[in-house]
Amino acid sequence: MEITLTHYLVLSTILFVIGLIGIMRRKNLLLLFFATEILLNAVNIALAAISHYRGDYTGQMFAFFIIAIAASEVAVGLGLLIVWYKRTGRIDLDQMTSMRG
Amino acid sequence: MEIYLYIALFAPLVGSLFSALFGASPKTKVTGIVASGLLFVSFVSSSILLSYVLGGHTVHVEMMTWMATGDLYIPFGFVVDQVSVVMMMVVTIVSTVVHVYSIGYMDHDKGFNRFFSYLSAFVFSMMVLVMSDNFLGLFIGWEGVGLCSWLLIGFWYHKESATWAANEAFIMNRIADLAMLVGIFMLYWNLGSLQYDVVFANITTLPVVVITWIGIFLFIGAMGKSAQFPLHTWLADAMEGPTPVSALIHAATMVTAGVYLVVRANPIYSEIPNMGLFIASLGAFVALFAASMALVNRDMKRIIAYSTLSQLGYMFVAAGLGAYWVALFHLMAHAFFKALLFLGAGNVMHAMHDELDPFKMGGLRKVMKGTFIMMTLASVALAGIYPFAGFFSKDLILEVAFVDHHYIIYSVLLFTAMLTAFYSFRLVALIFHGEERYKLFGIHPHEAYKFMLIAMAPLLVLAIIAGAFKGSYYQLVTSLLPSGEYHVHSIATYWIMTIGTQLLVLAAIAFAYKKYSSWSSVPDGTSALEQSFGYKLLANQYYIPWFYEEVFSKTYRKLSHCLWKEIDLKIVDAMVDGIAGVVYKTGEKTHKIQNGNLSDMLRWMVIGLVILMLFAVGFSVLAMFAQAQVEFVRIYIGELVLGIGLVLVAVSVLLVTYHAASIRKTGKGR
Numbered sequence: 001m002e003i004t005l006t007h008y009l010v011l012s013t014i015l016f017v018i019g020l021i022g023i024m025r026r027k028n029l030l031l032l033f034f035a036t037e038i039l040l041n042a043v044n045i046a047l048a049a050i051s052h053y054r055g056d057y058t059g060q061m062f063a064f065f066i067i068a069i070a071a072s073e074v075a076v077g078l079g080l081l082i083v084w085y086k087r088t089g090r091i092d093l094d095q096m097t098s099m100r101g
Numbered sequence: 102m103e104i105y106l107y108i109a110l111f112a113p114l115v116g117s118l119f120s121a122l123f124g125a126s127p128k129t130k131v132t133g134i135v136a137s138g139l140l141f142v143s144f145v146s147s148s149i150l151l152s153y154v155l156g157g158h159t160v161h162v163e164m165m166t167w168m169a170t171g172d173l174y175i176p177f178g179f180v181v182d183q184v185s186v187v188m189m190m191v192v193t194i195v196s197t198v199v200h201v202y203s204i205g206y207m208d209h210d211k212g213f214n215r216f217f218s219y220l221s222a223f224v225f226s227m228m229v230l231v232m233s234d235n236f237l238g239l240f241i242g243w244e245g246v247g248l249c250s251w252l253l254i255g256f257w258y259h260k261e262s263a264t265w266a267a268n269e270a271f272i273m274n275r276i277a278d279l280a281m282l283v284g285i286f287m288l289y290w291n292l293g294s295l296q297y298d299v300v301f302a303n304i305t306t307l308p309v310v311v312i313t314w315i316g317i318f319l320f321i322g323a324m325g326k327s328a329q330f331p332l333h334t335w336l337a338d339a340m341e342g343p344t345p346v347s348a349l350i351h352a353a354t355m356v357t358a359g360v361y362l363v364v365r366a367n368p369i370y371s372e373i374p375n376m377g378l379f380i381a382s383l384g385a386f387v388a389l390f391a392a393s394m395a396l397v398n399r400d401m402k403r404i405i406a407y408s409t410l411s412q413l414g415y416m417f418v419a420a421g422l423g424a425y426w427v428a429l430f431h432l433m434a435h436a437f438f439k440a441l442l443f444l445g446a447g448n449v450m451h452a453m454h455d456e457l458d459p460f461k462m463g464g465l466r467k468v469m470k471g472t473f474i475m476m477t478l479a480s481v482a483l484a485g486i487y488p489f490a491g492f493f494s495k496d497l498i499l500e501v502a503f504v505d506h507h508y509i510i511y512s513v514l515l516f517t518a519m520l521t522a523f524y525s526f527r528l529v530a531l532i533f534h535g536e537e538r539y540k541l542f543g544i545h546p547h548e549a550y551k552f553m554l555i556a557m558a559p560l561l562v563l564a565i566i567a568g569a570f571k572g573s574y575y576q577l578v579t580s581l582l583p584s585g586e587y588h589v590h591s592i593a594t595y596w597i598m599t600i601g602t603q604l605l606v607l608a609a610i611a612f613a614y615k616k617y618s619s620w621s622s623v624p625d626g627t628s629a630l631e632q633s634f635g636y637k638l639l640a641n642q643y644y645i646p647w648f649y650e651e652v653f654s655k656t657y658r659k660l661s662h663c664l665w666k667e668i669d670l671k672i673v674d675a676m677v678d679g680i681a682g683v684v685y686k687t688g689e690k691t692h693k694i695q696n697g698n699l700s701d702m703l704r705w706m707v708i709g710l711v712i713l714m715l716f717a718v719g720f721s722v723l724a725m726f727a728q729a730q731v732e733f734v735r736i737y738i739g740e741l742v743l744g745i746g747l748v749l750v751a752v753s754v755l756l757v758t759y760h761a762a763s764i765r766k767t768g769k770g771r
């Protein structure tokens with residue numbers, strides 16, 4: 001069976017949904033980062049696939065940008081996470097309610 | 102010459118602004134002196150301009166452009182011609198006198214500086230009014246004097262009655278000014294310009310109907326400012342203001358602005374003689390009507406105010422009958438002796454500690470000799486005895502009516518002349534003659550400051566000799582106004598008329614003296630005369646203020662109350678409050694979302710995303726139906742809908758499970 005654009009898009013969607021479920025259900029900050037990565041990479045897959053399908057490299061360029069930004073975001077995020085862990089000894093999201101409106 | 106024009110115009114403004122600087126500080130005599138000095142400067146400039154105009158020239162300047170848009174071009178233009186220079190002289194003479202007088206009169210008043218600021222601002226507005234070369238500039242001055250009049254009537258704003266009177270005057274004038282604006286709009290609409298020269302040169306090209314409407318609307322404006330029936334009630338109430346204000350604004354200058362307007366717009370009114378006849382008839386009616394109210398009034402200032410009203414009626418008779426120069430002449434003469442009369446009344450008021458009822462005075466001539474002489478002479482001038490100013494101007498109006506064969510108007514005016522003499526000398530007799538009834542009230546009257554009497558002297562001189570200028574005045578103004586000698590053809594008739602009038606007036610004076618000069622008691626409203634219907638009718642001003650109160654004010658109040666309760670509260674406010682309530686309640690209900698829990702926030706973010714996607718799907722479907730042929734839609738719509746649909750299904754499932762989970766958690770008492 002030939003793998004068409006549709007397959008890529010379905011994969012992307014499934015990954016995206018998994019990511020969404022992840023950010024909604026996970027209470028562990030580290031796992032939340034994982035879920036975020038899944039979300040971003042789901043989009044990357046869609047971008048790359050559509051880019052290939054259209055013969056337009058703009059989409060792949062976007063994907064690279066996203067990878068770079070995701071990497072830096074995770075770097076910052078993990079840094080914060082470590083500080084938080086040192087202070088409180090936990091990384092449970094339900095504890096992080098000091099920004100209550 | 103232009104520099105003198107600017108000096109004459111702006112010196113009062115400078116005086117006003119200078120006094121305004123000290124508006125909030127305690128009394129400093131310097132404001133009064135500077136304001137009076139600048140007024141005198143203005144007077145000197147006006148005199149120089151007068152001598153220039155007497156030489157047959159006029160001055161016309163365009164200071165700056167005011168409005169220029171499309172075809173509309175209105176400059177701040179000023180003209181000094183034969184008519185406006187007469188008005189300028191009247192205004193500057195009377196206002197200089199009144200300013201100097203006020204230094205003494207307002208001596209003990211806390212608002213001394215404020216008073217001079219308003220008074221000079223008034224003079225400036227009045228100068229704008231008379232000097233403008235177009236109708237809109239006149240209107241600005243017109244509104245300016247209205248504003249200053251409001252400020253000055255309500256000068257003692259802590260008095261309820263003063264603020265009420267100020268508002269009444271302002272509102273009445275506003276009603277009239279609306280009509281005047283309509284008239285000005287019609288002029289512009291039909292002629293495309295508001296410059297006097299353009300308007301008057303082209304007015305004859307308009308159909309008579311249009312001219313008539315313009316004349317009517319402009320005259321309604323004049324009626325408001327000059328307090329003609331039925332807009333007359335404000336003038337008597339305006340006497341709540343300080344007396345110099347009554348002398349300057351409500352006797353000599355502002356109230357004559359209506360007459361000035363009709364005189365100035367004479368090319369318009371010459372085209373519509375029927376309107377002129379109406380003006381004359383109304384004037385005659387007001388003359389009699391106001392004089393009758395003055396007969397029984399027990400308020401010194403109101404008597405003089407009604408007298409002013411009556412004399413304004415005379416002026417409108419002359420203006421309506423086409424004798425514009427006569428109207429202007431009476432305006433001038435009247436300004437002098439009426440201002441004098443008011444200032445004299447001010448002296449009496451001061452002496453009597455603001456007592457206004459002449460029945461509580463009496464015998465004041467012994468203590469107030471100067472004031473007594475001045476007020477008597479002013480009354481003589483007002484009554485029109487030869488050779489005082491009133492004789493030349495007022496009898497001239499009678500002659501005009503007679504020569505034009507308006508015998509009804511003539512007889513009304515003749516009768517009014519008798520009434521005028523009677524009420525004037527009733528006042529003089531009650532104040533200055535007879536027993537000293539004021540002793541009953543424990544008042545110790547004293548004469549006013551000497552400089553106040555000296556300040557009044559120029560007015561006295563002018564009230565006596567103004568008639569002598571009649572010849573040169575006629576020469577001057579008839580180069581601009583329609584000339585017309587009003588001579589009774591038969592010499593015998595002329596002498597009979599003149600002497601007859603004089604005799605009638607003298608008889609009225611004698612009667613007034615006989616009746617009131619030995620008055621001994623203060624009437625308390627129980628005598629047969631005071632109980633009679635006629636007396637009550639007159640004393641209550643024909644019940645017109647009562648009628649206005651009942652019919653207009655109360656109806657309006659009811660209407661306002663109804664609108665407030667029904668429309669404002671139930672519709673407008675309810676709408677605003679409703680919107681606010683919705684926002685407030687939404688906030689109340691949803692503020693729990695912001696509980697600071699990152700996980701919850703992410704969930705809400707996802708819900709937002711879902712909602713946005715729902716929109717996207719909705720719009721895509723719509724777009725698909727709308728332009729099914731477009732390639733983009735054909736290629737991607739399937740994938741788009743599929744993807745989004747998947748997401749939606751997943752999220753919905755998720756939400757349900759999440760909800761169940763959170764309930765479980767809460768159940769656990771977390």
